[in-house]
Amino acid sequence: MHVGVNTLFLIPREVGGTEIYVRSLLPALQALEAGLRLTVFTNRENHDSFADYDRTLIDVAATSRPRRIVAEQTSLPRAAARAGVDVLYSPGYTAPLRATFPQVVTIHDTQFLDFPEDFPWLSRAAQRIIVGGSARRANAITTVSEFSRRRIAERFGVPREKIIVAHSALSGLFAPPKPCALERPFLLYIANTYPHKNATRLVRAFDRIKDCIRHTLVICGQPREGEPPPHPRVKRIHYIAYEELIGMVQAADLVVFPSLYEGFGRPVVEAQEAGTRVIASRSAAIPEIGGDGATYFDGESEDGIAQAIVDALNEPPDVRVQWIARGRENAKRFTWGACASRTLDTFCMALSNN
Template identity: 30%
Template structure:
């Protein structure tokens, strides 16, 4: 069997969840499958060294254009030219009129919800969401199989698109052991100096995507900072567009002094930032999976996350679950974990055991089984 895998954004430097997914699945497939042939279709970008070819895995750079043009025109053309038997599109969307049988991974359906008054989304995010709202319902029905990151997402897909139960499969994401392995004690002082980290801090992987709930996280920490000294908040990325507005709100007087935005975090430094934190904050409004929950646990950090969507499924009874719409609950969870070192250590030990249930090898085996099933149905 000759399998095409779409990795349009695989080579971009600042990788997000879907990019990590396709990279880790391909790497695991390279270890597991020495029989089938693979063609990975990418768009040229900075990080060309993140993936290497092997005997049965070839990387093909497909010419550019915007996201939709690349996916709807250039990708199916390249798949046909290279004679793949099956095409796996890995990032929610897929070509509408591909002649090649297709499998799609739908990570979430968050973009299907039009949030009224969503003023913090960028133009890029709004245009992307409109594209997905138009494409995803159609490709979900046309693809031979749909892979979902969680049972929550699977049920969402079945309910919204009215697909047969057998068409949608759950394939959990994994956490790479290399993340924890990259955690070298001797590198921690350099990471601390590079990002100017405070002595003690909570860590939040910042994003201005409204569903990441940054405004509520910052407000919750502002309340925490009123009564508790000795720990700051470290946020990746830049200050949000509403930062000055937040600082003017009553109760956030200490936020400017106690919150540090550290810009882009290099992938090799992420484990060090997790590991040196007191707590990792992930009270997102909605997730298809929630990979950072497992990443933080694998680096020995307790996690605060949400009671909503897939996050209880991923965090289990190990994460501290809060209502992400209630800043007071997030503040209280911060206080509980910060003031109880024994509880933090208990959560760390439980988290290290939990991540053993999630591996990219397992994900890749489930993906391979789906390829085999679809290919067998074609004959």
């Protein structure tokens, strides 16, 4: 099978978990299926980073979203047809709306519809047309959770049987011990501070209990529209090298994840793999992904967040050990081999549905 991979959306180090998904899934697909041929369709920014694959440059700068969208709808399908792909796979929400070959698209979530305040109105309108059109025209869809599967079916009016869950996964990077330079003890939240990430409510909850605990709250991620106001016991880290991030997760007494919307919730399972105690919001896909390896709170309640932090910090050592063990066991569910197997099944389904 010859699969084309649409990476026109991918700007290195700018698209977060979607980049991790693509760069981890492709080698897992090759390891799973020896006869699989991949051709990666690249943009100006990411072309060099896919040197290990057969690749075709679509001469567009993805930093210009309008130009990238036009190229995806015009240049990409022509290039894929010339390459003779059996299936075109688009792992970044959008795909050509007209094509002569079967297509699979990965839609990670429907955040732009469920939390529209995070997006400018023009971006929302464009995504509604292009993501919705991609969902309806694709021969098959993959997504990263059962929660997202339900939302895609409801929001875009596509049958659920057309949507396959291929959970995102872990690569074992958070298990080996790493050093941490931060002063302990601290609580940790990893997120770019978009409004739905709920960082302001977390800081207010932390302020209520700051005199009862010794901890600093560390928020690691780029400031966005939901950036909380400064607080004397809150340390903001905007960027950190990946190795340092792993050490920070391992050193935290608690990873707190109050996000109100996630299609997957990678920081939850990364912390579980690291052997760190996790508490998280009972929202969207988070309980599905965190499983029985985390405790959950109402993310819209400052009292609920504050009480969950205090309860987790005060639990007996043997109880804490049990929670950490359950978290590590839960994290083992998410492997790139399993994700690749489900994705390959979806390619076959797209061929049969064409």
